[in-house]
Amino acid sequence: MQIKEVARKLNTTPRTIRFYEEKGLITPKKNEGNDYRLFTDEEISRLSTILTLREIGVPIREIKKRLENKNMTMSDYLNIQRSALYEQWIEMKDMITTIDRMIEVEQTDQVKHAINNIYELAQHLKNLKKIRKNWQDKWDFDSWAADFDHYIKRDGHTFNVHQDYDEALNRVINTIELASGETCVDIGTGTGNLGAKLLSKGVHVIGIDQSEQMLMVCKEKHPAIETRKGHFLALPLMDNQVDGIISSYALHHLTDNEKLLALEEMTRVLKSNGQICIADLMFVNKEHRQQMMETYRREGNTEAIYSIEDEYYGDRSKLVDWLMQHDYIVETYQFNNILSMIYAKKK
Incomplete structure (x- = not known):
């Protein structure tokens, strides 16, 4: 599949795909006759994973580290992508739950107490996000x-x-x-x-x-x-x-x-x-x-x-x-x- 077809399939642009190629995240083969890039199913799956991870804010250097295993299968790429999407979904659930509680507080508490409680809820959400994002495997x-x-x-x-x-x-x-x-x-x-x-x-x-x-x-x-x-x-x-x-x-x-x-x-x-x-x-x-x-x-x-x-x-x-x-x-x-x-x- 050529670059324009891949871009349409993944709802991105050829320019974005070339950018990830320049960063060494993907290495599509090129047609010897016309130098067009040719993408295999595995390359498309890898690119889909990259786009998903970038969408939730994972830095390029971290993505490169995650995908550095050249023997990764399509199933491996999908597994990483699923994990990233679940993390995003859980974070969204935390945000929605906190907003629901803020609305409830605002409707039931007096104004002064409501402001304080809403601030505490906002801080709680911030702490949750920090804990989830900051955990690291320091033991390798x-x-x-x-x-x-x-x-x-x-x-x-x-x-x-x-x-x-x-x-x-x-x-x-x-x-x-x-x-x-x-x-x-x-x-x-x-x-x-x-x-x-x-x-x-x-x-x-x-x-x-x-x-x-x-x-x-x-x-x-x-x-x-x-x-x-x-x-x-x-x-x-x-x-x-x-x-x-x-x-x-x-x-x-x-x-x-x-x-x-x-x-x-x-x-x-x-x-x-x-x-x-x-x-x-x-x-x-x-x-x-x-x-x-x-x-x-x-x-x-x-x-x-x-x-x-x-x-x-x-x-x-x-x-x-x-x-x-x-x-x-x-x-x-x-x-x-x-x-x-x-x-x-x-x-």
């Missing part, structure tokens, strides 16, 4: 993908974060109650070690991860898992779509505020009788964290201190409180000093 999980399964089974020297790993995964699967034909989401699926355990039960598993390399390894190991690019703060799913949510060793990569926003996202996509089961690195409460950190310092266990301070080990009590306040029945289980499971079911 793409680089972990090839050796991830080996890494998680490695014994630690003075601090083994994967102690009780197999027991934790098995307990999650044995705790969450899902029937054949139901849908479960594995957030931060990695290479699919947790979600794959549900396949034998006939459960439809959707594995979500922000790392494209992790998703590629997951798909190779477990073709039956449907993989989607996304993350805790913007799940690529519609409202009330899934029966269950599972996650292991992933939530601790979010700050405390981000964790609560993640629970909101989980609640959004769950059906009315949905379930959540999370096994993750967390302390029972603030006092427990302080006690363990003092113990590690007294023992001179610098490996433990570094690991805990490098990530965001959760406060289980805060997560449980949030879930109970939002009409969940909650159970907990503690595997060891740093690993717990939370099981929550909508009332």
